Amino acid sequence: MVPHLTTALTGPLLELEKRIMDAQPTIEYWFRQQWKEQRAPFYTSVDLRNAGFKLAPVDTNLFPGGFNNLNPDFMALCVHAAMGAVEHICVNAQKLLLIPESHTRNTFYLQNVAVLANILRQAGLIVRIGTLMPEITEPTTLELPGGGRLTLEPLVRKGRRVGLDGFDPCAILLNNDLSGGIPDILKDVEQTIMPPLHAGWATRRKSQHFTAYQNLAREFSELVGIDPWLIDPMFGRCGKIDFNVRQGEECLAGKVSDLIEDISDKYREYGITQEPFIIVKADAGTYGMGIMTVKGPDDVKDLNRKARNKMSTIKEGAPVTEVLIQEGVYTFESINGAVAEPVVYMLDHFVVGGFYRVHTGRGTDENLNSPGMHFVPLAFDSACQLPDRRLNPDATPNRFYAYGVIARLAMLAASVELEEIQKEINGQSASS
Amino acid sequence: MVPHLTTALTGPLLELEKRIMDAQPTIEYWFRQQWKEQRAPFYTSVDLRNAGFKLAPVDTNLFPGGFNNLNPDFMALCVHAAMGAVEHICVNAQKLLLIPESHTRNTFYLQNVAVLANILRQAGLIVRIGTLMPEITEPTTLELPGGGRLTLEPLVRKGRRVGLDGFDPCAILLNNDLSGGIPDILKDVEQTIMPPLHAGWATRRKSQHFTAYQNLAREFSELVGIDPWLIDPMFGRCGKIDFNVRQGEECLAGKVSDLIEDISDKYREYGITQEPFIIVKADAGTYGMGIMTVKGPDDVKDLNRKARNKMSTIKEGAPVTEVLIQEGVYTFESINGAVAEPVVYMLDHFVVGGFYRVHTGRGTDENLNSPGMHFVPLAFDSACQLPDRRLNPDATPNRFYAYGVIARLAMLAASVELEEIQKEINGQSASS
Numbered sequence: 001m002v003p004h005l006t007t008a009l010t011g012p013l014l015e016l017e018k019r020i021m022d023a024q025p026t027i028e029y030w031f032r033q034q035w036k037e038q039r040a041p042f043y044t045s046v047d048l049r050n051a052g053f054k055l056a057p058v059d060t061n062l063f064p065g066g067f068n069n070l071n072p073d074f075m076a077l078c079v080h081a082a083m084g085a086v087e088h089i090c091v092n093a094q095k096l097l098l099i100p101e102s103h104t105r106n107t108f109y110l111q112n113v114a115v116l117a118n119i120l121r122q123a124g125l126i127v128r129i130g131t132l133m134p135e136i137t138e139p140t141t142l143e144l145p146g147g148g149r150l151t152l153e154p155l156v157r158k159g160r161r162v163g164l165d166g167f168d169p170c171a172i173l174l175n176n177d178l179s180g181g182i183p184d185i186l187k188d189v190e191q192t193i194m195p196p197l198h199a200g201w202a203t204r205r206k207s208q209h210f211t212a213y214q215n216l217a218r219e220f221s222e223l224v225g226i227d228p229w230l231i232d233p234m235f236g237r238c239g240k241i242d243f244n245v246r247q248g249e250e251c252l253a254g255k256v257s258d259l260i261e262d263i264s265d266k267y268r269e270y271g272i273t274q275e276p277f278i279i280v281k282a283d284a285g286t287y288g289m290g291i292m293t294v295k296g297p298d299d300v301k302d303l304n305r306k307a308r309n310k311m312s313t314i315k316e317g318a319p320v321t322e323v324l325i326q327e328g329v330y331t332f333e334s335i336n337g338a339v340a341e342p343v344v345y346m347l348d349h350f351v352v353g354g355f356y357r358v359h360t361g362r363g364t365d366e367n368l369n370s371p372g373m374h375f376v377p378l379a380f381d382s383a384c385q386l387p388d389r390r391l392n393p394d395a396t397p398n399r400f401y402a403y404g405v406i407a408r409l410a411m412l413a414a415s416v417e418l419e420e421i422q423k424e425i426n427g428q429s430a431s432s
Numbered sequence: 433m434v435p436h437l438t439t440a441l442t443g444p445l446l447e448l449e450k451r452i453m454d455a456q457p458t459i460e461y462w463f464r465q466q467w468k469e470q471r472a473p474f475y476t477s478v479d480l481r482n483a484g485f486k487l488a489p490v491d492t493n494l495f496p497g498g499f500n501n502l503n504p505d506f507m508a509l510c511v512h513a514a515m516g517a518v519e520h521i522c523v524n525a526q527k528l529l530l531i532p533e534s535h536t537r538n539t540f541y542l543q544n545v546a547v548l549a550n551i552l553r554q555a556g557l558i559v560r561i562g563t564l565m566p567e568i569t570e571p572t573t574l575e576l577p578g579g580g581r582l583t584l585e586p587l588v589r590k591g592r593r594v595g596l597d598g599f600d601p602c603a604i605l606l607n608n609d610l611s612g613g614i615p616d617i618l619k620d621v622e623q624t625i626m627p628p629l630h631a632g633w634a635t636r637r638k639s640q641h642f643t644a645y646q647n648l649a650r651e652f653s654e655l656v657g658i659d660p661w662l663i664d665p666m667f668g669r670c671g672k673i674d675f676n677v678r679q680g681e682e683c684l685a686g687k688v689s690d691l692i693e694d695i696s697d698k699y700r701e702y703g704i705t706q707e708p709f710i711i712v713k714a715d716a717g718t719y720g721m722g723i724m725t726v727k728g729p730d731d732v733k734d735l736n737r738k739a740r741n742k743m744s745t746i747k748e749g750a751p752v753t754e755v756l757i758q759e760g761v762y763t764f765e766s767i768n769g770a771v772a773e774p775v776v777y778m779l780d781h782f783v784v785g786g787f788y789r790v791h792t793g794r795g796t797d798e799n800l801n802s803p804g805m806h807f808v809p810l811a812f813d814s815a816c817q818l819p820d821r822r823l824n825p826d827a828t829p830n831r832f833y834a835y836g837v838i839a840r841l842a843m844l845a846a847s848v849e850l851e852e853i854q855k856e857i858n859g860q861s862a863s864s
């Protein structure tokens with residue numbers, strides 16, 4: 001079952017899908033050349049929006065938390081890709097410590113941890129799970145809804161090594177996005193940490209990611225012969241925001257106004273009659289906190305207290321001072337009347353599956369990944385690397401191929417972004 | 433559906449499967465270390481025999497011809513592995529020339545070529561098919577039973593490059609085992625040829641392969657804590673055989689006698705009551721030609737004319753002068769009373785599936801891959817990298833995991849073997 005793409009404006013996207021199909025050998029060759037220079041992140045998930053006239057990434061997560069939502073038929077694909085990732089990043093690792101988010105009550109998330117641990121075990125690693133939660137002071141086994149179990153153990157630091165009681169791992173895999181900053185116990189550790197600590201939201205900025213994506217999207221679009229706008233959401237950025245004391249409102253209103261203007265120009269160019277909209281979100285942060293949909297500068301002026309509160313902090317109470325002002329991309333995929341948004345999962349540089357977030361209570365211009373949201377995951381029923389030229393460009397395997405291509409482009413952008421952050425850190429430590 | 437293992441003697445194999453399951457992290461770590469030094473062949477298939485008390489490879493094919501027999505659900509696994517192989521072996525290739533066997537009437541084989549070409553196309557290559565058949569002088573499209581088509585084109589040589597009319601490929605993939613020798617048109621070519629020409633039966637010797645396998649099986653068995661005999665068929669070799677003039681019969685009878693003795697010792701050690709047997713086969717060759725089952729030296733003396741004829745030539749009429757005398761391994765897997773033999777398929781160093789050759793008209797001590805044979809392929813219904821410790825060691829996913837491990841060991845042996853042949857060739861050209 002695949003969501004129906006409900007839009008009369010399929011012209012440009014059909015054209016985009018057709019171009020992607022036609023350029024498939026060129027695209028794959030180009031990616032191969034990129035991976036000669038660039039190291040893919042250990043794992044990545046990318047939220048896409050398909051507006052019919054535009055297909056673009058809106059969020060790139062380096063600590064993906066929905067492996068339990070993937071099609072179980074793709075498990076072998078995950079295991080092979082994980083084997084490749086281990087060969088590339090930590091070939092000498094035998095014992096691996098997995099550090100998840102500090103949730104114990106979100107059973108969906110815990111199932112993700114269980115599936116991830118299972119993938120890594122089937123790839124041949126000895127995996128144990130360590131937690132940053134201070135209240136877990138001894139091995140604690142949690143029951144999962146599906147009948148499985150998960151044992152969380154307190155971390156133990158010895159010199160420059162992190163492990164568990166009786167377990168000294170060669171490598172550490174983070175499934176924790178470090179929104180609350182880098183914990184002391186993980187600082188200055190000699191083991192390989194994947195993704196690196198600077199991939200956490202303590203360091204990452206969405207604007208830096210989308211700048212890297214913009215550059216790659218231009219190069220890619222030239223290769224394929226399309227307008228880069230068809231795959232790239234425009235954006236701006238404001239720093240020094242303080243929603244609580246209403247600081248930075250002017251900057252925000254001005255940028256919103258400019259961006260709405262730019263989107264309107266593009267909509268006119270392509271004969272799109274929908275109303276342009278913008279997503280304002282924390283430049284550092286995840287879990288859809290600190291996010292709002294706006295349609296003009298008035299929407300960011302005179303925010304009421306509730307809205308300001310909502311915007312002012314993200315996960316783990318971190319304050320929002322920088323925001324990304326991103327072109328909103330409508331999602332025109334729907335299933336039984338509910339809005340659907342594809343999420344593509346990658347391990348190493350391979351697409352290993354994905355799912356749709358299907359959400360009945362939300363509009364086509366709203367973020368579908370938000371606090372307390374209840375979505376129904378609908379696993380992709382086929383892999384993303386099986387395009388079929390005998391079918392129409394918008395047939396399911398070909399649509400999934402296009403999703404995989406755009407998601408890989410965002411993942412490549414993340415790898416460029418991480419390299420840049422690494423260089424900045426090296427530069428800082430050299431000059432200090 | 434998985435064949436039933438019909439033997440009362442499951443003790444040692446259950447023990448073997450249990451050891452393989454228990455040592456899984458050690459095994460995967462060991463393989464990772466091997467692939468740091470060793471380049472896997474582009475693709476490999478391995479025929480296994482499961483005797484209940486012993487699980488061993490009996491043939492390793494570097495030009496596998498049964499991709500059409502794999503489970504279509506594993507196509508994504510094949511495409512990913514092919515992408516990895518291309519990255520490793522010919523990262524700059526965009527156009528690929530596939531050279532199949534010179535059959536036009538074997539539609540099973542042609543379907544294999546079609547599936548293989550499709551895998552490579554989905555991996556992003558531009559693929560065309562060139563043939564060595566002199567009678568094909570212009571592009572010839574063949575209809576396949578499933579409704580597909582395959583276009584064969586005559587090869588064109590220009591200087592040191594091989595291609596087709598209007599098609600200059602960066603790389604050449606052989607699906608032709610060169611039993612008839614290396615054709616002139618492929619000699620001294622500047623493009624990458626995969627597998628290399630010296631992987632063809634013009635150069636390869638089964639005895640060299642099984643010597644490499646023996647060394648690896650010893651190392652592996654020490655790692656896992658088993659008797660290497662449980663995974664390794666014993667063998668001997670005779671050169672300068674001429675079946676037609678009955679030359680070399682003495683050598684053959686002597687080696688057969690010795691080997692039967694050695695097998696009997698092992699059977700006694702493990703309390704196996706079956707009668708030992710031996711497979712005598714051409715040291716260079718494939719397609720099950722030039723093969724016979726013998727149970728003692730008398731079976732190779734006084735061969736009648738028909739048997740001598742059968743043994744004296746292999747595919748494409750190449751004469752047999754060297755034979756491998758290999759310990760026969762019973763196959764005790766059966767399905768609805770028919771004998772079944774697993775064949776494992778690999779692309780790069782990943783297992784991408786496999787199938788059982790199910791053969792009603794053959795015995796448990798006969799070769800199931802023989803001329804004119806009609807087997808029913810039964811695709812593996814699950815991947816070979818999904819072991820599950822919660823199940824018994826002989827549960828389907830775990831049996832398949834063991835098959836994958838032994839097949840990968842044979843594939844690793846082939847990569848060592850190819851490296852040795854390459855060194856011999858380099859040595860010869862240096863000294864000439």
